[in-house]
Amino acid sequence: MQLDSDIKQDVEDELRSDPDIDATDIAIVVKDGTVTLTGFVRSFRQRRRAEQDVKRVAGVVGIVNDIEVRLPIIHRRPDPEIARDAVEAIKRELSLSWEKIKAIVEDGWITLEGDVEWHYQRERAEEAVQGLRGVRGDSAHDRTAPRKMISLPFASTESPVLQTVRCVTCRER
Numbered sequence: 001m002q003l004d005s006d007i008k009q010d011v012e013d014e015l016r017s018d019p020d021i022d023a024t025d026i027a028i029v030v031k032d033g034t035v036t037l038t039g040f041v042r043s044f045r046q047r048r049r050a051e052q053d054v055k056r057v058a059g060v061v062g063i064v065n066d067i068e069v070r071l072p073i074i075h076r077r078p079d080p081e082i083a084r085d086a087v088e089a090i091k092r093e094l095s096l097s098w099e100k101i102k103a104i105v106e107d108g109w110i111t112l113e114g115d116v117e118w119h120y121q122r123e124r125a126e127e128a129v130q131g132l133r134g135v136r137g138d139s140a141h142d143r144t145a146p147r148k149m150i151s152l153p154f155a156s157t158e159s160p161v162l163q164t165v166r167c168v169t170c171r172e173r
Contacts, residue, residue, distance in 0.1 A: 002033075004032070007057065010059070011028050011060070015054075020045070022042065023050070025039045026039040026040075034062035034064065035057075037050060037065050042072060043135075044130055044131075044137050045130055051065045077133060079105040082108065083104070086135075090129065101125050126138065
């Protein structure tokens with residue numbers, strides 16, 4: 001098992017080496033192999049990318065992503081514009097099943113609701129909206145939002161915990 005100080009150094013190196021992330025405002029704490037990321041980035045994509053980078057580091061057993069998305073003023077957009085762009089992005093990615101997914105936007109946060117037949121459709125819908133200008137986050141990856149998993153009509157070898165994180169989710173109202 002690696003020392004926490006070695007893991008922290010490896011995480012710092014991984015984030016610094018990613019040209020798609022400005023890691024200057026990201027703080028890293030490691031305890032017993034669990035990495036906590038805090039600070040802020042300028043886009044939701046950078047927040048997700050930082051988490052993906054940490055997953056590649058050997059010795060990491062858990063990740064807490066508390067990075068805040070602080071959009072530059074020029075990237076802030078009204079929710080109706082974000083919702084229209086989300087629908088168009090999902091249409092491009094899933095031309096045959098886009099009508100089964102609804103995008104709900106509130107204060108820059110996107111919630112995807114609906115039932116799709118295949119897991120790849122969930123993933124592609126999430127990926128389609130994560131890069132939209134003005135998006136601050138999605139409820140599928142927001143640990144504070146109550147979630148319920150949409151039905152999984154297929155067998156999967158993934159653990160239920162991983163499915164909950166990766167599947168399209170919706171807020172309970």
